Amino acid sequence: MKNITVIGAGLVGSLLSIYLAKRGHKVQIFERRPDMRKEKIIAGRSINLALSDRGWKGLEGVGIADEIRKIAIPMHGRMIHDIEGKTNFQPYGKEGQAIYSVSRGDLNKRLMDLAEQQNGTQIFFNQRCVDVDLEKATATFADENGNTTKNTSDMIFGTDGAYSELRHRMMFTDRFDYSQDYLKEGYKELNIPPAENGGWRMEKNALHIWPRGKFMLIALPNFDGSFTCTLFFPFEGEYSFSSLDTKEKMLSFFNKTFPDAVELMPTLEHDYFHNPTSSLAIMRCFPWSYKDKAMLLGDAAHAIVPFYGQGMNCGFEDCTVLQQIMEQESDWETIFKKAESSRKPNSDAIAELALQNFIEMRDLVSDEKFVLRKKIEAKLSAEFPYKWLPLYSMVTFSDIPYSTAWNEGKRQDTVMQKVMEIPEIEKIWNTEEGFKQIAKTALG
């Protein structure tokens, strides 16, 4: 049994603590924010999140998947909104498969409740980690008045998010690699309220996308009938957060670009000018551990962009993998080393895939050839499920390592380029002869 300090009671820190406490360890969690179960605080980042198979597996491991399912809304596909407001539904996977919209706050609160029920785990709020002595596994925390306390334990987990203090301390150790890359685009949350009868104003079982080439608007359903919309938009340039700086310019742009969404957004002007504009960054580092004293997990180890909806899912998978290694090994340095070497290639892969998916979401989903390719892949997968699993399904509906999915995705790309060059592919793909030719080209 070890005394373990966890920095950050976010999604990953709370889930990790449950796994650790269930193994009999004494866990203390220190969280910078006040207790969100008592005080209404803005989560800081996206209000709702898409949960998919890897995330569910992490929750199943601690027995709360069924409970979360009750507050999750299935989204079976993308609903694409064109510039005239016409919609087109593109399923994500096979019938019955879906990603799920969940409230970040509700999920986090439930995970905190459960963490506190395990083996005497305590969460200390308003405790910002300001320093870590790695050799001694001592972390220093400051409260809201600046009073500091030191906490020494057997080891420290840093699940303190993209701007991790533990990672910051690890940067001063020898041969620690670190990089951060900001996107030229940022994001802003907007709102579509519930209908008067409390229902949803658009199809609720879909992730709505308004793809517009260099930027896009998306919307995920909430349980109360509202949708949280996110505008992903350049910071600078002709159409950008900096250029849309008056009510007139903003409304004229929105009316032209997202006409059907504007009709559903009575608070657009207020939301646009009052909600924060946030940045998007990819953060990579290695190693994730220091001797048997400290380990980074979740966004602290690998912050990615949100376009594959996998950041939290990847962090939850970190916990599942750590749990599997803890079952096999007892030496903590070995556990840390095995976990980081297993997870690093996979977090690098999903970082790349997420970046690629931005292009797919904001641009390609409205391209006819791309949509046809997706239909052909879905048919290949339906007819030959053991030979063809589309990249999106590997990432979202399986626990195939992200790095394997990435490599397989690159191979599929090459093959599908040949398929799409088959003469008159648009006409023949759904005929018996045509599909035979496709299968021969794709599967050999």
Ligand SMILES: Cc1cc2nc3c(=O)[nH]c(=O)nc-3n(C[C@H](O)[C@H](O)[C@H](O)COP(=O)(O)OP(=O)(O)OC[C@H]3O[C@@H](n4cnc5c(N)ncnc54)[C@H](O)[C@@H]3O)c2cc1C
């Ligand atoms: C716009 C947007 C949309 C997203 N959509 C999705 C999605 O659909 N699906 C998905 O899987 N992922 C999504 N993500 C990614 C997801 O939000 C993150 O991957 C996930 O929150 C990571 O969890 P975490 O616990 O590692 O970090 P965080 O959620 O950032 O939690 C870190 C915790 O540590 C605390 N903390 C920070 N610093 C300190 C300190 N010094 N001392 C003490 N406590 C500290 C914070 O207050 C916080 O509670 C999205 C991200 C964004 C920005």
